[in-house]
Amino acid sequence: MHRFRRAKIVATVGPASASPDMLRALFLAGADTFRLNFSHGTHADHARVHAAIRELEKDVGRPIGILMDLQGPKIRVGTLRDGQIRVAAGDKIRFVREGSEGDANNIPLPHPEIFDAVAPGHDLLIDDGRVRVRVTGIDHDSLTADVIVGGVISNRKGVNLPGTVLDLSPLTTKDRTDLAFGLGLGVDWVALSFVQKPGDLIEARGLVGDKAGLLAKIEKPSALEHIEDIIRLSDALMVARGDLGVEIPHEDVPGRQKELVRACRLAVKPVIVATQMLDSMVGAPTPTRAEASDVATAIYDGADAVMLSAESASGHYPVEAVEMMDRIIRSTEQHKLYRSIVRATEPGEEQTAPHAVAAAGADLAEMIHAPAIVAYTSSGTTAARIARRRPAVPILAITPDENVSRRLCLLWGAHSILAEDVHSYEEMVARAAEVTLSEGFAKVPEPIVVVAGIPFGKAGSTNNLRVVHLR
Structure with a gap:
């Protein structure tokens, strides 16, 4: 199933969207990753949704990401x-x-x-x-x-408390119980709420390990002061504009959003822009023009994904909201100014051989008008390095790891494919050609660009580039 866009859609599941039929409808409308909000619902509720998504995944034959969002500490008056x-x-x-x-x-x-x-x-x-x-x-x-x-x-x-750093763990007793439950289910991402400092990520990593990707939600001013270390210690970021917009001036939020998207792109980490993106669609079948522009702005910024919250969780028009977001993304990415804007905001290259190989692969694919770039990846890093360049052609991210294939559902431009492992260079080339043809991204005798790391299975070793003519 092709998504004729590069940016991804995260849809929050709630009372309006928890049934298997509705989950299927949301996926077909364009949802790439589903968010389970542990601020609401019981463990039994989330287990049913998780099982339904995994059944849907088997049925459609495509990886689907699942993100669990921890509630975090809530400070309230009595x-x-x-x-x-x-x-x-x-x-x-x-x-x-x-x-x-x-x-x-x-x-x-x-x-x-x-x-x-x-x-x-x-x-x-x-x-x-x-x-x-x-x-x-x-x-x-x-x-x-x-x-x-x-x-x-x-x-x-x-x-x-925008000006106060509290000596408070981001993981409450409830969060720790929820986290153990979610990891037991097999979620792909864990979103950590109210991150204040780098140490918060270290504490969470000790519990999550490598069982899921760790996503830091940026909603505190103190997090902005330590953002480079927070990005380094996390696997992805969410620009959580709701609480962030409460704690910093409204007029500062758009600029901060651009800074965070750019910083994540530089660090080769996926970034989600979230909160009130199509908020009026909670109760209306169409968004305001300002909301449509807001989604488009996140796409022009180069965000990996945009997220629906109440729109898909409890609104009256969950499927329409996903369809609308899909339409806005596709229209934006096809606009004549999109490529020039995304290229103008491209961060400087990291001076390493793996980044250079990935960037060269992206540039080469565009120069020879290849219909696709194939990234053979064990950890997702090779695909992420290519995506950092925001190439004009789709990225087929082939991995033998089921968990990695699901996490790649959050990465810009990645068409995630789960395939058997390869053991030789020629087998990799043959597999890349076979998958590209079977997935319908190219036809004989078109050329494709294949980027990989050798030896196979060594995470992060992007060091090989090849042009393959399909036959």
Whole structure:
């Protein structure tokens, strides 16, 4: 099954899309990877969806990626005596470490790590920033604050602390239980929420190991300050614009998005742009023009994938949302300015032989008008190095590893193919030609470009380039 586009689509599964029939419809509409959001649903729910996706995978004969998204630590106010309080700009309020019910002078904030890290001048954003307060004083058990932006504070509303780095693991007890369950199922990617510092990735890697790809969600300002190390320690990134847009100014989000996409492309790591991409399609059959432009912008930026959240999880038009995203991507990639924009934003080449071989393969395929580049890859690295160049021809990523084939469903331009291992150079060339013909990407006597690493099975050893004329 060909996707006539290079960027991938991640669709979140929820009540509107969890049935086997709906999962099939979403895949046929264009979903490449499915996201299981562990902030919602039971383990039994996720197990049923996982099994249905794996059955679908067998039926369609194509690898399908599954990404589990951990909830992460959620900081919330406690319970208020009347369910809510209204505060106005200029009011003085007080938060307390302990307390079952409170009022404006005793708002429960049952998170000791906040009292240990916050300082006068730091802001607290409540209910996605609808209420903003600034800390004026703190002691062991309470903190006082001035209201900067007034509104309603109600029970259990979330709290963001954009200027504060908390001594808080990104993995809660619930996350650790969920992670063990997801890895037991065999998910392909693990998304780590609320990453603050490189050490968060090290902690998660100790639990995930090589059982799945580790994806860092960038939604905290502190993560932006350590982004190079975070990218180095992760296998992929998600630009999670929801919480990130709460904690940094709205006007800074587009620029940060471009920076993150470019940094990931430089590091040869897939990057997903997420949150509110077609948000109006939760309740309407078509998006706004601004949303269509937003998706197109992520594609012009060179993102590997774009993601649907509530649109496919709980909206009224999940299939239409995937179809619309597919149409926007294809239209953008076919636009006359697309190639020049993507090339203009290309990061500088890394001065290594493997990168040079992959880049040469991509350039050669375009020069000789080859219909495809074949990447023989054991870990996915060779395909990723070619994709970094964003070539104008499709990348057939052939791998003998089922787990790698599924993770490649997130990589820009990669048509992932699971094939038996090869043991000689000539066998590899013959297999590349056979697969390219059987998958319908080329015909006799067209040339294809084959990029591989020799010896076979050694991850990351991209060192061989060959032109093969099909016959």
